[in-house]
Amino acid sequence: MHWINWLIVVVYLAYVIIHGIRKSKDTDTMAGYFLASKSLPWWVVGLSVMATQLSAVTMIGTPGQGATDGIRFVQLYFGLPLAMVILGVTLVPFLHGSGVYTAYEYLERRFDARTRSLTAFLFLLSRGMSVGAIMAAPGVVLSAIFGIPLVWSVALIGVPTILYTMVGGVQAVAWADVKQMVLIVVALAAIAVVLLVQMPVSPDDAFRIAGSTGRLKAFDFSFDLTETYTFWSGVIGGTFLMLSYFGTDQSQVQRYLAAESVDAARSSLLMSAYWKIPLQGLVLIVGVLVFVYYQFTPAPLLFNPTHESAVMAERGAEYGALQRDYAATFSLREDAARAAADAGDNGGDAAAAMEEFLAREADIQVIRGQALTMAEEVTGEASRDTNYIIPRFVLSELPIGLTGLFIAGVLAAAMSSIAAELTSLTTTSVLDFYRRWVKDDGDDEHYLKTSKIATVFWGIFACFVAIYAATLGSLIEVVNRFGSFFYGSILGVFLLAMMPRGGSNGAFFGLIAGMGVVASVAFGAPDVSFLWHNVIGAVTVLIVGLVLGGGSAPDGLQSEQARAE
Amino acid sequence: MTDPDATPGSSGSTFKTTLIRVIIVQVIALAALALLQLRYTL
Numbered sequence: 001m002h003w004i005n006w007l008i009v010v011v012y013l014a015y016v017i018i019h020g021i022r023k024s025k026d027t028d029t030m031a032g033y034f035l036a037s038k039s040l041p042w043w044v045v046g047l048s049v050m051a052t053q054l055s056a057v058t059m060i061g062t063p064g065q066g067a068t069d070g071i072r073f074v075q076l077y078f079g080l081p082l083a084m085v086i087l088g089v090t091l092v093p094f095l096h097g098s099g100v101y102t103a104y105e106y107l108e109r110r111f112d113a114r115t116r117s118l119t120a121f122l123f124l125l126s127r128g129m130s131v132g133a134i135m136a137a138p139g140v141v142l143s144a145i146f147g148i149p150l151v152w153s154v155a156l157i158g159v160p161t162i163l164y165t166m167v168g169g170v171q172a173v174a175w176a177d178v179k180q181m182v183l184i185v186v187a188l189a190a191i192a193v194v195l196l197v198q199m200p201v202s203p204d205d206a207f208r209i210a211g212s213t214g215r216l217k218a219f220d221f222s223f224d225l226t227e228t229y230t231f232w233s234g235v236i237g238g239t240f241l242m243l244s245y246f247g248t249d250q251s252q253v254q255r256y257l258a259a260e261s262v263d264a265a266r267s268s269l270l271m272s273a274y275w276k277i278p279l280q281g282l283v284l285i286v287g288v289l290v291f292v293y294y295q296f297t298p299a300p301l302l303f304n305p306t307h308e309s310a311v312m313a314e315r316g317a318e319y320g321a322l323q324r325d326y327a328a329t330f331s332l333r334e335d336a337a338r339a340a341a342d343a344g345d346n347g348g349d350a351a352a353a354m355e356e357f358l359a360r361e362a363d364i365q366v367i368r369g370q371a372l373t374m375a376e377e378v379t380g381e382a383s384r385d386t387n388y389i390i391p392r393f394v395l396s397e398l399p400i401g402l403t404g405l406f407i408a409g410v411l412a413a414a415m416s417s418i419a420a421e422l423t424s425l426t427t428t429s430v431l432d433f434y435r436r437w438v439k440d441d442g443d444d445e446h447y448l449k450t451s452k453i454a455t456v457f458w459g460i461f462a463c464f465v466a467i468y469a470a471t472l473g474s475l476i477e478v479v480n481r482f483g484s485f486f487y488g489s490i491l492g493v494f495l496l497a498m499m500p501r502g503g504s505n506g507a508f509f510g511l512i513a514g515m516g517v518v519a520s521v522a523f524g525a526p527d528v529s530f531l532w533h534n535v536i537g538a539v540t541v542l543i544v545g546l547v548l549g550g551g552s553a554p555d556g557l558q559s560e561q562a563r564a565e
Numbered sequence: 566m567t568d569p570d571a572t573p574g575s576s577g578s579t580f581k582t583t584l585i586r587v588i589i590v591q592v593i594a595l596a597a598l599a600l601l602q603l604r605y606t607l
Contacts, residue, residue, distance in 0.1 A: 042579060074598065081591050088580060211605025218598035263580050270583040278594040 001146065001395065001403060008404030009411065012183070013160050016176055016415065020164025023172035030444045033169035033451060034101050034427050035258045040174055042264035046271025048416075049246075049255045050279075051177035053272070054184055056138035056414035057387075058283060059406075063191075064386035066287020067294075070215030074284055075229045076531070077276050079238030083246060084273035086239075088266035091247045091494060092256060096265045103253040103494070104432050110497040111504040113436070118511060119490050120432035123250055124425060126483040128458065131421040132465020137387065138414045139466050142407075144306045145391045154466045161415045162459030165422045166452050170258050173419040180412035187409030188283060190402050191394070195289040198397070199296075205341035206292040212340070212354045213361060215288050218281070226527040237531030244491035244534055246272075251424035290393050295337040297397070301326050301368065303388035307375040314378045319371070326367045333360035418462065426454040485522060488534030489514030492541025499546070506545035514541035 027033040040048075065073055100106045104123070108116035135157055142153040164172050199206055210216055220230045227233065246252045246269060259265035301323055302308040311319045336357035343350040376382065394406045430451045435442070442450075493511050496502035514537040521528055521536055 071598070071601075081587055084587075085584065088584075207601065207605045211601075214606060216601050216605045218602050263578075267579045267583045270580065270587050273587045274583075274590050277591060281594060281598055 001407075002400045004400050005404030005407065008401065009408050012408040012411065013156075015179075016412075017160050017163050019176055019179070020168040020172040023175055024168040027169045027171060028444070028448065030101070030447055032171070033448055034254070034423075034431075036169070036171040036174060038258060038260055040171070040258045040260060040264075042259060042267040043271065044174055044178055045255050045259045045264065045268035046274075047181045048174040048177035048420075049252060049268060049272045050275060051181040051184070051413075051416035052251060052255065052420040053276075053417070054181070054279075054413050055134050055417040056141075056410050057134070058280075059184065059188070059410045059413045060138065060141055060390045061387045062280065062283045063287030063290060064389040066215070066284035067291040067389050068287075068386050070210075070213070071218050071281065071284040071288060072220060072229045074218055074277060074280050075220065075231055075234035076238055076241075077280050078231065078234035079236065079240070080242045080276050081273040082235075083239045083242035084269045086243060087247050088269055090498060092265050092269065093262050094498065095253060096257060096259070096262045101257070101431050102428055103248055103250055104428065107493065107497060107507070108436075110502075111493075111507040115493065115504065115507045115511065116432060117436070118508065119248075119493060120428050122486050122490065123428055126486070127249075127251065127421055127425055128461060129465060130483060131418055131425065131458070131462040132468070134417050134421065135414065135462050135466035138410055141387050141391055142410070144304055144388065145395060147305070150467055154463050157411060157414050157418065158459060158463045158466070161418045162422065162456060165419045165426075165459070166455040169451075170254060170423055173416075173423055174255065174258065176419065177416045180416045183405075183412045184409045185279075187402075187406045188286060190405060191390075191398065192282065192286050192289070194398055194402065195286065195293055199289070199293060201292075201296070201338075201341040205344070206289060208344075208354075209295060209337055209340060209357065210288045210292050212358060213291075215291060225529060225532060228529040228531065233529055233531045237529065237535055240488055240491065240534035240538055241531060244487040244538070248487075248490045248494050249424070250428050251420045254424050254427060255420070287390070290389060293393075293397075296334055298327070298330055300392060301371045302375055303385040303392050304375070305388075305392075307379055307381075307385070311371070311375050311378050315374060319374060322367060322371055322374070326364070326371075329360065329363045329367060333357065333364055336360045422455055422458050422462070425458040426451050429454050429458070484530040484533045485518050486511075486515045486537065488537025489518060489541050490537075491534065492538040492545065495538060495542055496545040501549055502545055503549040506548035507541075509548055510541040510543075510545035513544040514538070 029037070031037050062073070095103060095106055098106050098109060100109070102120070104116045104120040107119055135154060139150055139154040139157060142148070142156070143150040146153070164176060168176075196203060201209070207216060220227070221232070222230055223232050224230060225233075256265035256268055259268055300308065301319075302311065336353070336359075340350070340353040340357040343353040372385070375385075391410075394403055398406065430447060434450060434454075435447060439446075489511050492514050493507050496507055496510065517540045518533045518537045522530075522533060
């Protein structure tokens, strides 16, 4: 990579650390460190919530998905605006007004300590693993693209994030998120502009070519439980997923608990709803345009450079023959794509030209499939290279400066997500476990010191998981699947908390029943999309909880309440 | 720590204004995606 690009990356990293240290003032109290003294304006919280959700996977994986699979993934977010509105009028006022530091602390107020501890434990378990996975995805890609050891790429992401999170708390993280969000959007917009400028056909023709392959199909109205992305799984399953994530996950709850008022907290959530669908649509369309761009510019046969080198080293002759085949077929497909673009909307001619293009595209996919199988046989790893399409495009096609901007954007996206996870993991482990069960009479200074140690611990833990996860490709999938076992069930507990009939026994045993039912569905009917797990879990908890009922808010919480106030 | 205006029934002008804007943006975004699909998908 050109030195100017590296300079941009280094300046960004230095800025993030310096900014974190500058924002560390006013964080000498627990309220300052964990909740930014409830002083953050709604737009800061809103941008922070958005930045947190935009992980590096969004920057490199989602456009890659757009290039290979089209924009139907956007349906996952169809439930988000509805979920934000529901949360804005239900859970947010409860949580913000209750004076709690964590979402799980509220459950002890409402139910009992065992429900609080179980939900907090499940959060630590899933988030502790997933923060490693969040770090592993960009770590692996940057390592392969730049040819640096994985340890270095993980450290490049992890060390600055741990530093500014540890020093500045929620305040530093939220303000850094604002700048990171701007950087991410600018980087994505820059790619979109470059693509449109460099595309050899008009945008209308580009979309026609992409549309002919089904990549512009954003709505699928079939009601198929085994299909992950449909309109219905997005609206129903997606709503429950977003309710779970934004309503009960401490990494999100902690953001709006830091807002200056209930109104600011609710507005910040709505701000995410604002841009999520348009932004995800834009990211996916960028991917679709990259697909069209590569109809006219030769693309690598294998996008993962590590796999490419391994295959060339071990089965060079065979791979060479495949590459020659690929080059010849690419030429035919390029001609077909130009003919299809030239034919425009011209009735029968256009249809015939498009048919020819689709036939050549199918030939290319067959050759790509053979190359991917070869890579899988040589490396013993899953060879789906979706995550490498955009980085390879950025490095070879973007002008100097923009490449550095994009890499900085990827780092920003990774850091904002990881920082949110680290602060929430720290808050939960210190307040829901350490202060609750180990030492409840410490002063602010003691808990702040403990929190900083906990941040470093979780940061190092995440780095280790990232390095380990990278060697076990399927681990990331296992972590995500595991998380979906109890996300919906935890949402069910919070919904139960808002019902007068909900009681402590119902909450605790309902939670266990919900996770049990979801696990049974996951193993018994593995084809059912994970989006439905959230619906099943939440509904089970509500039914079991309301049937069992049992007890109301327990006594003995006065000390907790007094401490919070 | 407890927020004085934090009652469950409280409503704010920012929230209502933002809500209306959110609905408008979503309708526009979904309409744009639908147009893209109708115009270009075979």
